[in-house]
Amino acid sequence: xxxxxxxxxxxxxxxKYIAMVTMLIDHIGASGLIFLMFNIAVSMRMYYxxxxxxxxxxxxxxxxxxxxFVHTKNIKKYIIRLTLFAILSEVPFDMAFxxxxxxxxxxxVMWSLLICVIMLCGIKKYPDFSVIFVGMxxxxxxxxxxxxxxxxPLAVGCMYLFRERAVYKNVATAIIFSFEPPALFxxxxxxxxxxEKGKSLxxxxxxxxxxxxxxxxxxxxxxx
Numbered sequence: 001x002x003x004x005x006x007x008x009x010x011x012x013x014x015x016k017y018i019a020m021v022t023m024l025i026d027h028i029g030a031s032g033l034i035f036l037m038f039n040i041a042v043s044m045r046m047y048y049x050x051x052x053x054x055x056x057x058x059x060x061x062x063x064x065x066x067x068x069f070v071h072t073k074n075i076k077k078y079i080i081r082l083t084l085f086a087i088l089s090e091v092p093f094d095m096a097f098x099x100x101x102x103x104x105x106x107x108x109v110m111w112s113l114l115i116c117v118i119m120l121c122g123i124k125k126y127p128d129f130s131v132i133f134v135g136m137x138x139x140x141x142x143x144x145x146x147x148x149x150x151x152x153p154l155a156v157g158c159m160y161l162f163r164e165r166a167v168y169k170n171v172a173t174a175i176i177f178s179f180e181p182p183a184l185f186x187x188x189x190x191x192x193x194x195x196e197k198g199k200s201l202x203x204x205x206x207x208x209x210x211x212x213x214x215x216x217x218x219x220x221x222x223x224x
Contacts, residue, residue, distance in 0.1 A: 011198025026054015
């Protein structure tokens with residue numbers, strides 16, 4: 001009877017919405033906006049809550065990246081899109097979190113995703129050297145100081161290599177993100193993925209990242 005219960009009912013579109021909403025909640029706290037909305041006591045509690053909720057978003061984005069890589073019909077366009085939006089997002093990212101137009105010490109998450117896709121291209125073409133490509137991806141992300149640094153390529157490598165082995169993939173993801181336990185809740189919606197695309201605007205995910213960062217910057221300026 002239990003085997004007949006359908007638990008895989010989340011399309012990639014639904015997962016994107018979950019990731020975007022939890023990321024927005026996270027960034028409201030991380031950007032400092034939360035401290036302009038409430039008194040200090042309430043703001044501190046809301047800050048920690050928002051950051052915990054936000055831990056769910058990154059593993060889901062990485063999971064969707066792997067699925068996107070597997071199903072894309074044109075990997076070159078995929079890489080070009082990520083590159084363009086990584087460049088487009090850098091100034092909003094630095095303004096939202098670092099208070100300036102450019103900060104060499106930390107790069108936005110789109111660069112992490114771009115490195116991951118390039119890494120997957122290498123793994124797909126030369127599977128016998130998968131470990132080497134994962135290592136190179138981790139080093140590249142660490143070297144440019146992209147968001148989450150080596151965690152992104154390491155998690156994507158495991159998600160891709162264990163894509164057909166759910167237990168291994170879940171265990172590997174749990175170990176990689178064990179340093180922030182709230183991120184483990186991302187495994188719930190990820191394991192409810194039904195393999196379908198669902199209904200979503202094609203470029204919503206890409207535009208949402210820089211646009212919501214700019215919105216946070218503007219709202220902070222208004223409240224100040």
